[in-house]
Amino acid sequence: MKNDYAHYISQTAKVLQPSGIRKFFDLAAGMKDVISLGVGEPDFITPWNIREAAILSMEQGFTSYTANAGLLELREEISIYLRTRFSVEYDAKNQIIVTVGASQAIDLAFRAILNQGDEVLIVEPAFVSYAPLVSLAGGKPIAVSTSAENGFKVTPEQIEQAITEKTKAILLCFPNNPTGTSLNETELIEIAKMINKHDLLVVSDEIYAELTYDETFTSFASIDGMYERTILINGFSKGFAMTGWRLGMLAAPKELVEVMLKIFQYTTMCAPTMLQYGAIEALRNTFHEVESMQKSYRRRRNYVVQTLNNIGLDCHTPGGAFYVFPSIRATRLTSEQFAEELLMKEKVAVVPGNVFGESGEGYIRCSYASSMPQLQEALKRMQRFIEAKGVSSNNHVGESIYY
Structure with missing residues (x-):
């Protein structure tokens, strides 16, 4: 056998491209004194009561498989959560699956609904996965581009223009990653x-539902006529600071869940048992900490947006998540050039906007899920970098926290 595996x-x-996010994260990981605004991960540690519940479950010997769809006790808590927080009602027994992260939930959704050549509309800029x-499930992703002029909001007219006879679904993510x-x-x-x-x-990725700042979050499944059409995706990573736990959830009409569960049975069996006990505790007793983290992110958002605009990078105010998506066109660099030079010269890691789709070119994604001192230092370095490129600023980076 030859060593040519092609x-x-x-x-x-x-033909799949490696994640553009991981590329810059890996580059930064090998350098000293780097401030990373690249990876979308809370700087908060998972609240202790959640960790303690998972540890206790192991001490008590709860280390066997659960039902494929997850612990019924957890699915019941998810059902209560979705009803009380978002006004959508799902039966814990046959309409909810506990998944290994929200990304797996999206994968299950596509594999369950797509035939070869079916088209899925994806509003861009969009998360890289x-x-x-869609492609791995045999479908064809179709980009629906948005722009900063409209706050990166998609319109019904844009959606209709992209629809063909092969269009089967649309993926919506709001608050959006990367634009917020x-x-x-x-x-x-x-x-x-x-x-x-x-x-x-509709595949509705609502992983950032707990991180909205200016308006009440509305689940797409709660819109009249959409419950029957929506596969709702959510999880614990962002709002509960549980990224490494890899726990997600999906909720949908029973007929769709039955198909997704068959795929899940053959590929995963179930989500880790002890982590599911931690998730039960998260949903029962942690919303005071979720709200505290949300308030902290809101303060950081206000500070970062105002500072970026002051130093010469136009930036709209995101309504949620923990990302800003400023324009770097004033520097006359491409997104890739800006990110690479900023990392090498000032040791600040950001993600070039073009990895989120063609409409992201000319922008960068910065996560403000970092401590305020780190954000302040990163923005000072960014100001120094863009001033060296001839971009004038209105103000210097301050120490104030904007509320």
Whole structure:
């Protein structure tokens, strides 16, 4: 056998591009004194009561498999959570699956609904895994580009222009990664009309639902007529500071969940048992800490947005998540050039906007899920960098926290 494995590798997998986010994270990991604003991970440690519940479950010997869909006790808590927080009702017994992260939930959704060649609309800029997951499921991702002029909000008209006879579904993520853009109930209702008109399914990634700052979050499944069309994706990583736990959830009509559960049975069996006990505790007794983290992110958002605009990088105010998406066009650098030079010269890691789709070119994604001292130092370095590129600023980076 020759050592040339090209003949054996799947053509679909072969053309997949590595994550642009991980590329810059890996570069930064090998350097000293780097401030990383690249990876979307809370700087908060998982609250102790959640960790303690997981540890206690192991001490008590709860180390066997759970039901494929997850502990019924946890699914019941998820059902209560979705009803009380977002006004959507799902049966714990047959409409909810506990997954290994929200990313797996999205993967299950696509594999359950797509046939070869089916098209999925993806609103861009978009998280880097969406399009590859569509492709791996045999579908074809179709970009629907948004712009800063409209606050990176998608319109029903843009959606309709992208629809063809092969369109089966649309993926929506709000608050959005990477732009932080959120959509209010009125805007969602207008999009729902277009989805009804063209008989589409919706994969609604609501992982940042707990991190909205200016308006009440509205779940897409709560919009009139959308419950039957929506696969709701959520999880514990962002709002509960549980990224490394890799626990997600999906909720959908029973008929869709039955298909997704079959795939889940053969690929995963169940999410880790002890972590599910931690998630039960998270949903029962941790919302005071969730709200405290949310308030902290809001303060950081206000500080970062105002400072970026002051130093010469135009930046809209995101409605949620923990990212800003400033324009770097004033520097006359591409997104890749800006990110690489900033890392090498000032040791600040950001993600070039083009990895989130073509409409992200000319922007960078910065996470403000870092401590305020780190954010202040990172912005000082960024100001020094862009001033060296001839971009004038209105002000120097201050020490104030903006509320």
